[in-house]
Amino acid sequence: MEAFKSFLDSIDNEAHKEKMESLLKWVAKTFPNLETTVKWNQPMFTDHGTFIIAFSKAKAHFSVAPEAKALNQFTTKIETAGYSQTNNLFRVKWSQDIDFSLLKAIIQYNIDDKAECATFWRS
Template sequence: MDVFAEYLAKVDDPLQKERLENVFAWVQEAFPNLGTKMAWNQPMFTDHDTFILAFSSAKAHMSVAPEAAAMQHFSSRIEQAGYTQTAQLFRIPWKMPVDYELLQDLIAFNIEDKADCTTFWRK
């Protein structure tokens, strides 16, 4: 996870940094075939050079960005988890637990849905 080291070094709050590290490690353990990269100052996970998921941090939350198609597919589950959302991302407040089952299903959806995708983003 060296590719994310510089990003994580800039996270001032040690608890937020630890949560990000834990989530990134979980993604890599659950989906060992995913690649990692930094783009647009965001830690990203990719599959066959296509975007699967990105993260970013803010004062009150961690943002998870899986692209609009996945957001639409999982909108009700994101709401049920208690997270706020936009068309492109949802926010996990630092004080709320991470719904790893939701993340697992969302990542698996993107991998399957983009299996034949030849571009970074969906078209």
């Protein structure tokens, strides 16, 4: 989690910081083969140099960005979980529970779908 220290330290609200740290630790533990990095001030997880998922913070929520293809695949489940969505991310209010089974499915989808991907982003 050392890679994410500066990002986590930038979260002023202690409860939000703890929630984000818990989430990042969960991803790292659940998917130990993923690499960690920070780009564009967002903690990211990558696999063989290709993007898998990123997170960002805002005042009222944090965002989850798994790329548009994964979002399109999981739109109904994201809506069912009560999260709002754009073309490139979905938002989890700080007051909402994290749907870990949904996150696990999205991350696994990206790992599987991008197994042969040789670029950071999908083309």
